[in-house]
Amino acid sequence: MSAVTGLVLAGGLGRRMGGVDKGLLELDGRPMVTHVIDRLAPQVDALLINANQNVERYGGFGHPVVGDRIGGFAGPLAGLHAGLSVAQTPLLVSVPCDSPFLPRDLVARLRTALEAAAAQIAVAKTGDQPQPVFSLVRRDLIDDLTAYLSGGGRKIDAWYARLAVIEVSFDDQAAAFANINTREELSGFQGAAKK
Numbered sequence: 001m002s003a004v005t006g007l008v009l010a011g012g013l014g015r016r017m018g019g020v021d022k023g024l025l026e027l028d029g030r031p032m033v034t035h036v037i038d039r040l041a042p043q044v045d046a047l048l049i050n051a052n053q054n055v056e057r058y059g060g061f062g063h064p065v066v067g068d069r070i071g072g073f074a075g076p077l078a079g080l081h082a083g084l085s086v087a088q089t090p091l092l093v094s095v096p097c098d099s100p101f102l103p104r105d106l107v108a109r110l111r112t113a114l115e116a117a118a119a120q121i122a123v124a125k126t127g128d129q130p131q132p133v134f135s136l137v138r139r140d141l142i143d144d145l146t147a148y149l150s151g152g153g154r155k156i157d158a159w160y161a162r163l164a165v166i167e168v169s170f171d172d173q174a175a176a177f178a179n180i181n182t183r184e185e186l187s188g189f190q191g192a193a194k195k
Contacts, residue, residue, distance in 0.1 A: 001111065002115075003045040004044045004089055004093055004107055004111065005044060005046045005047070005048060005088065005092045005093070006046070006048065006093050007048050007049075007080065007087075007093065008023070008033060008036050008040065008048070008095060009076050009079040009097060009133060010022070010050060010079075010096075011050045011051055011068055011078065021053055021054050023036075023051070023097030024054060024058075025186060027100055027180070027189060032098060032100050033061065035100030036097055036102065037061060039100075039101075039102050039104055040095055040107075042104075043105075044093065046087075046088065048064050048086065049063050049065045049066070050065075050068070050083055051066075052067050052068055064086070066083060069085060070149050074154055075156070076132075076156050077155075077156050077159060081146065081149055084141065085142060090138065090139055090140075091111065091137070093106070093110060093135070093136045094135055095133065095134055098179045098181065099176075099177060099180075100189075101175065101177075101192070103173045106170075109168055109170070116166075117164075119164045121160050121165045122136040122165070123136075123160065124168055124170050124177065125169050125170065126171055130157065130167055131170075132157050135160070144163070
């Protein structure tokens with residue numbers, strides 16, 4: 001089995017949260033990103049955090065912090081690009097900082113599917129909905145992604161649609177992909193992380 005680096009995407013502006021850094025908002029008394037790290041870290045060989053603001057605070061969680069190399073808060077693909085640029089493993093899995101309930105078997109299931117299909121990317125899917133920020137990517141795609149971003153591309157699904165992709169159903173854990181975008185949603189999930 002190929003080694004995997006985990007990448008927590010915390011590089012956005014949190015526009016729907018009023019410009020607040022979502023990963024640092026507290027859920028059940030702890031920054032949301034710590035819930036994500038707790039679930040992802042046991043599944044990977046190394047872990048990185050992609051952040052473009054509050055870098056010192058993110059650095060305090062015990063993992064290297066990498067900023068976007070593409071300017072202008074270019075979205076999750078820029079974060080993925082940053083992670084692939086420094087990862088030392090053949091595979092990298094990305095997850096967002098605002099999904100504190102992510103599956104504890106995410107990496108195992110994505111890697112099994114990726115290797116069985118000899119695919120370049122494995123993407124989680126619930127129902128008919130791909131979850132493109134929950135993806136396992138081969139590190140050797142860095143040059144392709146660099147070219148796509150340099151050409152102005154920003155949409156994650158448009159990038160991976162050109163590649164050998166396998167979608168992996170997580171219908172048995174659809175609720176694990178809940179992400180918290182607003183303060184109302186954050187309030188609604190208080191207490192859920194302790195279950």
